[in-house]
Amino acid sequence: MPKKTKKTTTDTATLTAKDKKTLGSIRGLADDVVQFAERGRAPYVDVPSRSLSNVRFNQSKRIIEMGTGKNRRELFNLAQARSYMQTLLVGTGCKQLIEQGKTTSIRGLFYLLKHTIEGTSEETFDAQDECDPVIEDMEVTLDAMREELHLYAKNAGAMVGPITLVDSGDQIDCSRMGSGGYSIPSIVEPEIVEFKKHTAKFVLHVEKDTVWRRFNEDKFWRKHNCILTHGGGQPPRGVRRMLHRLHYELKLPVYCLLDNDPWGYYIYSVIKQGSINLAYESRRMAIPEARFLGLRSDDYKRCQLSPSVQIRLNEQDTKRAGQIAQYAWFAHKKPWQKEIELMIENGFKLEVEALISKDISYVTEEYVPARLKEGNFLD
Amino acid sequence: MPKKTKKTTTDTATLTAKDKKTLGSIRGLADDVVQFAERGRAPYVDVPSRSLSNVRFNQSKRIIEMGTGKNRRELFNLAQARSYMQTLLVGTGCKQLIEQGKTTSIRGLFYLLKHTIEGTSEETFDAQDECDPVIEDMEVTLDAMREELHLYAKNAGAMVGPITLVDSGDQIDCSRMGSGGYSIPSIVEPEIVEFKKHTAKFVLHVEKDTVWRRFNEDKFWRKHNCILTHGGGQPPRGVRRMLHRLHYELKLPVYCLLDNDPWGYYIYSVIKQGSINLAYESRRMAIPEARFLGLRSDDYKRCQLSPSVQIRLNEQDTKRAGQIAQYAWFAHKKPWQKEIELMIENGFKLEVEALISKDISYVTEEYVPARLKEGNFLD
Numbered sequence: 001m002p003k004k005t006k007k008t009t010t011d012t013a014t015l016t017a018k019d020k021k022t023l024g025s026i027r028g029l030a031d032d033v034v035q036f037a038e039r040g041r042a043p044y045v046d047v048p049s050r051s052l053s054n055v056r057f058n059q060s061k062r063i064i065e066m067g068t069g070k071n072r073r074e075l076f077n078l079a080q081a082r083s084y085m086q087t088l089l090v091g092t093g094c095k096q097l098i099e100q101g102k103t104t105s106i107r108g109l110f111y112l113l114k115h116t117i118e119g120t121s122e123e124t125f126d127a128q129d130e131c132d133p134v135i136e137d138m139e140v141t142l143d144a145m146r147e148e149l150h151l152y153a154k155n156a157g158a159m160v161g162p163i164t165l166v167d168s169g170d171q172i173d174c175s176r177m178g179s180g181g182y183s184i185p186s187i188v189e190p191e192i193v194e195f196k197k198h199t200a201k202f203v204l205h206v207e208k209d210t211v212w213r214r215f216n217e218d219k220f221w222r223k224h225n226c227i228l229t230h231g232g233g234q235p236p237r238g239v240r241r242m243l244h245r246l247h248y249e250l251k252l253p254v255y256c257l258l259d260n261d262p263w264g265y266y267i268y269s270v271i272k273q274g275s276i277n278l279a280y281e282s283r284r285m286a287i288p289e290a291r292f293l294g295l296r297s298d299d300y301k302r303c304q305l306s307p308s309v310q311i312r313l314n315e316q317d318t319k320r321a322g323q324i325a326q327y328a329w330f331a332h333k334k335p336w337q338k339e340i341e342l343m344i345e346n347g348f349k350l351e352v353e354a355l356i357s358k359d360i361s362y363v364t365e366e367y368v369p370a371r372l373k374e375g376n377f378l379d
Numbered sequence: 380m381p382k383k384t385k386k387t388t389t390d391t392a393t394l395t396a397k398d399k400k401t402l403g404s405i406r407g408l409a410d411d412v413v414q415f416a417e418r419g420r421a422p423y424v425d426v427p428s429r430s431l432s433n434v435r436f437n438q439s440k441r442i443i444e445m446g447t448g449k450n451r452r453e454l455f456n457l458a459q460a461r462s463y464m465q466t467l468l469v470g471t472g473c474k475q476l477i478e479q480g481k482t483t484s485i486r487g488l489f490y491l492l493k494h495t496i497e498g499t500s501e502e503t504f505d506a507q508d509e510c511d512p513v514i515e516d517m518e519v520t521l522d523a524m525r526e527e528l529h530l531y532a533k534n535a536g537a538m539v540g541p542i543t544l545v546d547s548g549d550q551i552d553c554s555r556m557g558s559g560g561y562s563i564p565s566i567v568e569p570e571i572v573e574f575k576k577h578t579a580k581f582v583l584h585v586e587k588d589t590v591w592r593r594f595n596e597d598k599f600w601r602k603h604n605c606i607l608t609h610g611g612g613q614p615p616r617g618v619r620r621m622l623h624r625l626h627y628e629l630k631l632p633v634y635c636l637l638d639n640d641p642w643g644y645y646i647y648s649v650i651k652q653g654s655i656n657l658a659y660e661s662r663r664m665a666i667p668e669a670r671f672l673g674l675r676s677d678d679y680k681r682c683q684l685s686p687s688v689q690i691r692l693n694e695q696d697t698k699r700a701g702q703i704a705q706y707a708w709f710a711h712k713k714p715w716q717k718e719i720e721l722m723i724e725n726g727f728k729l730e731v732e733a734l735i736s737k738d739i740s741y742v743t744e745e746y747v748p749a750r751l752k753e754g755n756f757l758d
Contacts (some may be wrong), residue, residue, distance in 0.1 A: 102739055103596060105589035111735040114687045123687060154588050154611075155537070155559045167557025178546025179571065180534045180562035192558065209533050210484035217482060232533075308493045308502060356490040360481055 016191045018148055019098050025142040026095045033088070044074040045087050048140040048280070055279045057328035062288035064274040064329075066140070086134045087141075089113050089124055094138065097150035103187070106135055106151055140280045145189075146237065152186040157239035158209065159184050160216050161227035163198035171196070174227070181216060184229070186238035188245065195249060200227045202253045203246050204293075204368070207233060207267060211257070211352045211363070218364040224372070227252065234267055237278070240285040243271065247287050254287055255377065257368065260295035261311075261349035262320035265330075265340070268292050273329045291377035293368065295350050297342035303367065309354035313347055335378055395570045397527055398477050404521040405474045412467070423453040424466050427519040427659070434658045436707035441667035443653040443708075445519070465513045466520075468492050468503055473517065476529035482566070485514055485530055519659045524568075525616065531565040536618035537588065538563050539595050540606035542577035550575070553606070560595060563608070565617035567624065574628060579606045582625050583672075583747070585636045586612060586646060590731045590742070597743040603751070606631065613646055616657070619664040622650065626666050633666055634756065636747065639674035640690075640728035641699035644709075644719065647671050652708045670756035672747065674729050676721035682746065688733035692726055714757055 015023070029045065036043040047070060048054070054069035073084045093113045097104060104112065110131045115124055125131045139146055146152075158181035163174045167185065174182045185192065204226050206212050212230035215221065221228045227246060231239040246252050256271060258264035269275075272290045274282030299305070313321075324330060325340045343349065355363040371377070394402070408424065415422035426449060427433070433448035452463045472492045476483060483491065489510045494503055504510045518525055525531075537560035542553045546564065553561045564571065583605050585591050591609035594600065600607045606625060610618040625631050635650060637643035648654075651669045653661030678684070692700075703709060704719045722728065734742040750756070 097739070100739065104593070104735065104739060105732075107589055107730075107732050108593070108735050108739070111688060111730075111732050112739060114736065115685055116687055152592070158534070158562060167559070170555040170557045172557050176549040178549045178551050178561075179564045179566070180546070182557075183537060183559035183562040185558045187558070210486055213531070214483070214487070306494055308495055309490060351486075351490075353484075353486050353490050356483070356487050357493065360476070360479065360483060360487070360491065 018191055022144045022148045023098055025144060026091050029091055042074055042076045044072050046070045046072050047137045050136060050140060052276060055276050063282040063286040064279045065282060066279045087137060090134045090138045094149040103150040103152050106132060109151060147187040147189055153236055155183050155185055156232040156236045157184040157230055158182060159227060159229045161221040162200050162225060163227055164196040166194040166196060168192060184239050184242050188238050188242045198250060200252055201225045202255060203227045203229060204255050205229045205243060206257045207259055215364050218361050220364045244285050244287055254290045255293040256290060257293050257352060259351045260297055262317050262324055265324050293371050293377055295352055297339055297346055300350060305354060306357050309350060309357050310348035313349055318344060339378060397570060401523045401527045402477055404523060405470050408470055421453055421455045423451050425449045425451050426516045429515060429519060431655060434655050442661040442665040443658045444661060445658045466516060469513045469517045473528040482529040482531050485511060488530060526566040526568055532615055534562050534564055535611040535615045536563040536609055537561060538606060538608045540600040541579050541604060542606055543575040545573040545575055547571060563618050563621050567617050567621045577629060579631055580604050581632045581634060582606045582608060583634050584608045584622060586638055594743050597740050599743045623664050623666055633669045634672040635669060636672050636731060638730045639676055639722060641696050641703055644703050648706060672750050672756055674731055676718055676725055679729060684733060685736050688736050689727035692728055697723060718757060
């Protein structure tokens with residue numbers, strides 16, 4: 001138990017239904033420990049395995065899922081006692097956060113839990129990187145998203161368009177948020193972010209804020225009646241979860257505009273099928289119906305781009321492209337195999353910004369409208 | 380001249396007074412070239428020198444300023460012809476942006492200007508890092524901020540509090556912006572962001588978004604009637620310029636809550652006196668009246684923190700601390716010399732998040748209120 005469980009006035013925070021469920025799971029974990037002790041048995045925790053070997057692609061759901069493999073952590077096992085202690089400690093910390101109605105970063109939780117174990121010179125956690133995997137263990141063990149444990153990541157990504165939502169009690173009209181748009185929080189669960197009304201027809205998700213800004217400045221979302229999002233590169237959980245909610249709750253198609261390079265392919269893959277690391281989150285984040293709008297390997301010719309915009313593929317790129325082509329969810333898709341082959345054949349990659357060489361607003365006025373009209377997407 | 384200067388409908392964009400001034404400066408540069416040519420003289424551009432030797436601390440204004448040193452770039456000089464061409468090219472690109480009423484990122488400008496020079500196999504710019512310094516040269520040569528050249532950086536930093544502003548025509552009430560707050564744009568000039576009304580008594584600037592979020596969640600800004608900002612670490616230009624405007628236009632004191640480490644000291648120094656790299660921006664960004672609220676080297680004892688939160692200083696930290704102590708603007712300040720000495724004597728640094736080990740809301744409910752009440756700041 002951490003030393004500091006000072007009661008504050010917010011201890012009486014009103015718990016949401018989800019909070020109660022999460023607290024129930026944490027208490028269940030603790031009850032097991034007590035029962036083991038009372039029966040004179042050695043306590044343990046079974047943590048679902050997050051290794052690659054326990055991850056598989058579910059062909060019918062078309063998402064990456066975890067298997068049923070588990071790792072047992074026992075208290076009376078010298079090799080496991082430390083991680084057993086840390087697992088229960090993270091559970092205790094999250095319980096405290098939920099009861100107080102507060103949230104913190106993973107850095108904050110680390111400081112909340114870090115202390116010298118009484119009567120020893122041993123620290124509960126030596127460094128942040130010892131704490132982070134235990135947090136992920138707790139998520140899969142309790143089947144609770146990080147957000148449900150009251151932990152958040154940095155805000156990243158922005159959104160603009162004809163949608164009004166309520167975030168923490170404040171009504172937000174995403175069509176009137178100035179030049180920066182609505183900053184997508186890392187926690188966008190319905191308890192925090194509630195959709196009120198919208199008139200959007202689809203979501204256009206772009207990779208980078210610089211591209212997003214071009215679309216926002218050109219009022220693309222107004223002309224095309226869509227919601228415009230970006231994830232600052234690889235979209236963080238908050239952005240993925242937001243896209244998931246926009247797609248499933250509001251029935252909006254999601255189109256992705258990403259760089260023509262292995263990193264862009266990977267981002268698409270994560271949005272669509274989920275990632276290996278966060279396989280346990282796929283069903284709440286992955287969008288198998290997402291579509292890849294561009295850039296495509298044949299855009300160089302099709303758009304008659306100047307040779308100046310080519311960026312040579314390096315060895316790492318080629319290797320990565322090969323790996324992605326082997327992914328179960330790309331392997332049987334001929335158009336994707338052709339797409340990746342053509343990039344390697346080209347010998348270069350293309351950033352979305354490369355379209356600026358045609359005209360600063362070519363991407364918003366010609367490229368994307370044409371792709372949308374043709375319905376020319378990769379699946 | 381770049382090949383692509385396609386006229387679009389936005390060419391007729393309404394120019395602001397500032398746009399007209401910037402265009403005037405760019406035209407002045409071009410006119411000089413024409414006159415040189417007409418008189419049969421070799422054209423050149425004089426670019427203020429951005430080297431350390433041309434930077435000084437202005438004791439009376441208490442900001443870092445550029446000196447009068449200049450570097451000449453001549454067209455008919457083999458060593459300078461390329462950078463001469465690039466300088467004029469960047470000027471041309473910015474002129475196009477201003478005339479079209481559009482903005483772009485430095486990546487976007489790079490693509491806008493990159494092309495193979497006719498009749499050669501030479502590229503105007505080989506890579507982004509060849510373009511970036513030329514943009515900074517253009518800023519100092521024209522005495523125009525990057526934003527005035529219609530170039531922007533990534534949005535970083537957020538703001539919340541009792542202030543209403545208009546951003547790109549949208550009215551933004553910063554007290555009703557949800558959990559993420561108002562995302563501070565990289566361009567916050569009065570033409571883009573206009574202050575409407577406010578009731579704030581001061582600005583509290585914190586280093587990181589995770590700390591900012593604790594303050595926002597605890598509604599610190601409501602209890603203390605202040606504006607709360609963060610800069611995501613080293614604050615980018617937009618955040619610094621916003622703080623500058625809040626301080627000078629609204630007469631709000633600015634207090635900084637930063638880590639007790641050399642990096643925190645450096646951030647404070649940049650907010651207060653400006654940076655060597657961007658010395659030419661100091662007078663529009665530096666706030667000599669800013670105050671350092673914490674963390675202080677004696678907080679470890681004063682707040683009775685647990686030894687677990689200490690982070691050992693490494694060699695780099697100690698070296699950096701020594702350099703900062705030598706800065707002209709720290710060198711004659713005894714309290715700062717003592718502050719830095721004590722950190723080195725401690726042998727450890729402290730993050731603001733370390734206060735969480737006392738209680739999750741210790742920083743918002745006890746630490747900062749006590750410092751504000753005592754008026755205990757470093758100058």
